[in-house]
Amino acid sequence: MGRQPPLAGRDDPRLQERYEQLLTAAAEEFATRGYHQTTVKDIVERAGVATGTFYLYFANKEQSCAALIERLYGRVLAEVVAARAGKRTKLDKLAASIRAALQVFGAHRNLAHIALVRAPGAHPLFDELLARIHRELWDLVAEDIAEAIAEGLLPPQRADLSARALIGALYEVVISWLQAEVPARLEEAVEPLVAFCLRGLGAAWPPPR
Amino acid sequence: MGRQPPLAGRDDPRLQERYEQLLTAAAEEFATRGYHQTTVKDIVERAGVATGTFYLYFANKEQSCAALIERLYGRVLAEVVAARAGKRTKLDKLAASIRAALQVFGAHRNLAHIALVRAPGAHPLFDELLARIHRELWDLVAEDIAEAIAEGLLPPQRADLSARALIGALYEVVISWLQAEVPARLEEAVEPLVAFCLRGLGAAWPPPR
Amino acid sequence: MGRQPPLAGRDDPRLQERYEQLLTAAAEEFATRGYHQTTVKDIVERAGVATGTFYLYFANKEQSCAALIERLYGRVLAEVVAARAGKRTKLDKLAASIRAALQVFGAHRNLAHIALVRAPGAHPLFDELLARIHRELWDLVAEDIAEAIAEGLLPPQRADLSARALIGALYEVVISWLQAEVPARLEEAVEPLVAFCLRGLGAAWPPPR
Amino acid sequence: MGRQPPLAGRDDPRLQERYEQLLTAAAEEFATRGYHQTTVKDIVERAGVATGTFYLYFANKEQSCAALIERLYGRVLAEVVAARAGKRTKLDKLAASIRAALQVFGAHRNLAHIALVRAPGAHPLFDELLARIHRELWDLVAEDIAEAIAEGLLPPQRADLSARALIGALYEVVISWLQAEVPARLEEAVEPLVAFCLRGLGAAWPPPR
DNA sequence: TATGAATGAGCGTTCATTCAT
DNA sequence: CATGAATGAACGCTCATTCAT
Numbered sequence: 001m002g003r004q005p006p007l008a009g010r011d012d013p014r015l016q017e018r019y020e021q022l023l024t025a026a027a028e029e030f031a032t033r034g035y036h037q038t039t040v041k042d043i044v045e046r047a048g049v050a051t052g053t054f055y056l057y058f059a060n061k062e063q064s065c066a067a068l069i070e071r072l073y074g075r076v077l078a079e080v081v082a083a084r085a086g087k088r089t090k091l092d093k094l095a096a097s098i099r100a101a102l103q104v105f106g107a108h109r110n111l112a113h114i115a116l117v118r119a120p121g122a123h124p125l126f127d128e129l130l131a132r133i134h135r136e137l138w139d140l141v142a143e144d145i146a147e148a149i150a151e152g153l154l155p156p157q158r159a160d161l162s163a164r165a166l167i168g169a170l171y172e173v174v175i176s177w178l179q180a181e182v183p184a185r186l187e188e189a190v191e192p193l194v195a196f197c198l199r200g201l202g203a204a205w206p207p208p209r
Numbered sequence: 210m211g212r213q214p215p216l217a218g219r220d221d222p223r224l225q226e227r228y229e230q231l232l233t234a235a236a237e238e239f240a241t242r243g244y245h246q247t248t249v250k251d252i253v254e255r256a257g258v259a260t261g262t263f264y265l266y267f268a269n270k271e272q273s274c275a276a277l278i279e280r281l282y283g284r285v286l287a288e289v290v291a292a293r294a295g296k297r298t299k300l301d302k303l304a305a306s307i308r309a310a311l312q313v314f315g316a317h318r319n320l321a322h323i324a325l326v327r328a329p330g331a332h333p334l335f336d337e338l339l340a341r342i343h344r345e346l347w348d349l350v351a352e353d354i355a356e357a358i359a360e361g362l363l364p365p366q367r368a369d370l371s372a373r374a375l376i377g378a379l380y381e382v383v384i385s386w387l388q389a390e391v392p393a394r395l396e397e398a399v400e401p402l403v404a405f406c407l408r409g410l411g412a413a414w415p416p417p418r
Numbered sequence: 419m420g421r422q423p424p425l426a427g428r429d430d431p432r433l434q435e436r437y438e439q440l441l442t443a444a445a446e447e448f449a450t451r452g453y454h455q456t457t458v459k460d461i462v463e464r465a466g467v468a469t470g471t472f473y474l475y476f477a478n479k480e481q482s483c484a485a486l487i488e489r490l491y492g493r494v495l496a497e498v499v500a501a502r503a504g505k506r507t508k509l510d511k512l513a514a515s516i517r518a519a520l521q522v523f524g525a526h527r528n529l530a531h532i533a534l535v536r537a538p539g540a541h542p543l544f545d546e547l548l549a550r551i552h553r554e555l556w557d558l559v560a561e562d563i564a565e566a567i568a569e570g571l572l573p574p575q576r577a578d579l580s581a582r583a584l585i586g587a588l589y590e591v592v593i594s595w596l597q598a599e600v601p602a603r604l605e606e607a608v609e610p611l612v613a614f615c616l617r618g619l620g621a622a623w624p625p626p627r
Numbered sequence: 628m629g630r631q632p633p634l635a636g637r638d639d640p641r642l643q644e645r646y647e648q649l650l651t652a653a654a655e656e657f658a659t660r661g662y663h664q665t666t667v668k669d670i671v672e673r674a675g676v677a678t679g680t681f682y683l684y685f686a687n688k689e690q691s692c693a694a695l696i697e698r699l700y701g702r703v704l705a706e707v708v709a710a711r712a713g714k715r716t717k718l719d720k721l722a723a724s725i726r727a728a729l730q731v732f733g734a735h736r737n738l739a740h741i742a743l744v745r746a747p748g749a750h751p752l753f754d755e756l757l758a759r760i761h762r763e764l765w766d767l768v769a770e771d772i773a774e775a776i777a778e779g780l781l782p783p784q785r786a787d788l789s790a791r792a793l794i795g796a797l798y799e800v801v802i803s804w805l806q807a808e809v810p811a812r813l814e815e816a817v818e819p820l821v822a823f824c825l826r827g828l829g830a831a832w833p834p835p836r
Numbered sequence: 837t838a839t840g841a842a843t844g845a846g847c848g849t850t851c852a853t854t855c856a857t
Numbered sequence: 858c859a860t861g862a863a864t865g866a867a868c869g870c871t872c873a874t875t876c877a878t
Binding site: 452453454455535536537538539540541542545549553575576578579580582583584585586587588589590591593594597598600601606607610611613614615617618619620 | 661662663664744745746747748749750751754758762784785787788789791792793794795796797798799800802803806807809810815816819820822823824826827828829
Binding site: 007049 | 840841
């Protein structure tokens with residue numbers, strides 16, 4: 001517990017590759033079987049390495065899963081930030097954020113499955129990590145909403161609750177895609193979801209020209 | 210796996226009470242520690258009975274958790290059905306459904322925590338059970354939406370996706386209450402959430418008199 | 419352990435009947451499932467009484483099985499003694515003993531199954547009990563053989579080993595009947611076995627008139 | 628139940644040695660305490676390894692015992708086949724078979740104790756396994772007897788019953804040696820038993836020159 | 837670096853036995 | 858006498874983690 005794995009943060013590309021190989025194997029196993037149903041043996045067998053090798057790259061099983069969660073949300077945040085950059089109004093920024101998040105979830109099915117379904121509730125560490133990430137997302141969205149209200153773009157409302165509702169709508173659509181294949185391709189959900197969320201906030205959507 | 214536990218579903222009120230006592234203890238433990246972090250020993254110690262007693266009332270650990278999930282959704286469905294009975298329009302029915310569901314979740318914090326956070330992904334049995342329940346809820350809501358569209362109360366949209374978005378918004382608000390105490394009391398979220406969802410569907414809300 | 423069951427040795431025929439009922443149920447269960455695969459619950463369910471009732475008649479599970487073994491060998495010994503009474507030569511006594519033993523085993527299939535297959539090796543108490551009984555039988559047979567040798571009816575041989583071989587031949591035929599239904603009816607084995615054993619001892623058999 | 632243990636049947640002599648070490652410990656415990664009285668903990672403590680190690684070599688407790696039974700009868704059959712090879716008449720083959728079997732039982736006291744006393748009736752798997760082995764032995768012996776009858780070496784008789792009686796005589800002598808030390812050394816029983824069995828079949832024994 | 841055999845704490849579950857009613 | 862719910866010690870087995878090679 002707490003000991004750094006010996007090979008974390010080395011530069012050797014051979015080690016980087018092996019790390020990715022293990023992380024990919026872990027993602028596949030966690031996503032398909034669930035965190036507690038996956039054994040370290042499952043992961044190393046899929047990766048084609050020995051058990052001990054796993055512990056050269058991860059302090060323990062839970063850290064490997066936490067790394068997957070962080071990787072996903074790192075990308076989500078990066079894409080969200082990038083997508084918002086070009087937008088002028090708060091409403092456009094919100095719409096762009098939703099589109100960007102869905103795009104990343106859609107591009108990383110296994111990671112999405114882990115972060116949205118497999119990890120929550122599975123380990124105190126994940127709950128803590130996810131709580132921190134969610135708070136960040138909520139704050140971002142809630143701030144946008146609060147400012148849009150101030151600008152008169154949205155009617156008065158509790159921004160904190162609306163932000164959570166918005167994120168919940170987004171999550172559930174991703175989960176539905178993961179578990180029930182509704183919709184078959186996640187892109188189909190993008191504009192319907194943007195419309196649902198922005199209307200839900202009280203915006204006129206699609207925006208009147 | 211296997212046969213019925215001998216004392217499940219007997220009429221004797223003494224046994225009923227014991228069963229409730231165990232179920233309550235299980236709910237508290239599962240909700241606070243998570244399914245896999247909870248041992249049968251934790252449950253029976255909280256209930257103040259011996260290990261063997263647990264197995265007089267439940268076939269095994271997972272069945273006890275499944276019973277909690279079923280109990281929660283049984284109540285949700287019952288309250289939703291009851292609340293809709295008096296309503297005339299589809300939109301009123303949807304609003305009433307949301308209010309009823311939130312009321313039940315709010316009245317059963319531990320069960321909500323288990324069903325929305327602890328159980329999903331923790332065991333194949335739970336995933337199966339929750340999938341069945343969610344499909345039922347989705348169908349209900351999607352049908353309402355489809356009919357409201359047909360009646361011109363809502364603009365054209367993919368009812369299946371909107372239904373999932375609506376449920377996701379609701380779930381996330383409950384989870385937010387469970388984990389971050391936002392809002393402090395779940396009732397505070399009721400009207401904001403109803404507004405978010407019905408506006409999200411494209412309804413004029415609050416309804417013009 | 420060691421405490422007398424409260425109802426042992428009472429005269430009330432109602433109690434006797436219940437005791438028989440339990441013993442019969444125990445015999446059926448032990449014979450068909452084996453000693454360790456049989457639970458006290460299995461026995462009382464077959465007997466149609468409550469668990470506690472079992473302990474009114476038996477000190478514990480193993481005593482109930484020991485009682486069955488003792489009952490079987492009690493009958494075997496009684497029949498053997500009775501059958502020998504009318505015989506003149508040692509060889510006739512031996513033949514009569516084998517016939518009597520087979521008759522009792524054939525008449526108490528379940529008890530035979532328990533005493534010959536289920537109990538040996540299943541519990542120290544049974545091993546002890548069976549050892550005592552076997553020693554008694556061996557001594558009886560070995561004595562007959564020794565005397566027959568002394569009388570010149572049999573050639574010189576180690577009576578102790580011959581006695582064991584004789585009993586083993588008998589047991590195995592019974593076991594074969596129990597487990598493989600060879601022969602279909604145990605009576606078919608009687609004269610072949612008598613011939614095998616007496617010839618094995620070195621007697622001219624069937625006896626020259 | 629389930630899959631192969633990971634380290635069963637590897638070529639590495641280190642692993643072979645471990646396997647033997649565990650098997651020997653298991654044989655000692657099963658032989659002295661009985662199958663159900665022996666815990667896996669007993670075995671690993673005697674072997675001086677950890678609990679988990681046991682499950683690297685055996686799928687479960689019952690498979691370890693089955694392996695012992697199979698090992699014993701594998702050797703019995705091999706020795707019997709080898710001993711018969713040089714013999715000409717059927718009667719010589721039978722006598723050689725008995726001698727070979729006794730020699731193997733005598734050389735593997737613990738395994739004999741398990742196969743003849745501890746395992747029968749202890750687990751359905753063992754009963755099945757032993758039934759298969761016994762049928763093989765019976766068939767072998769019965770065939771010899773039938774052919775000897777056809778060749779006029781033995782009088783007419785039911786070969787199936789005689790075969791069982793012969794095997795029973797042999798088993799009981801071994802059991803007597805195991806449990807009562809009669810005879811003190813199993814070799815002492817060899818010729819008396821051969822004589823008993825062949826005479827029992829109706830042969831003139833010892834064979835007239 | 838990589839290996840994989842070894843570890844052992846810990847868990848779910850069973851069942852012989854008891855005792856209040 | 859009879860009941861059967863309650864008990865709790867004990868067992869088989871798993872799997873995250875270690876470390877000698």
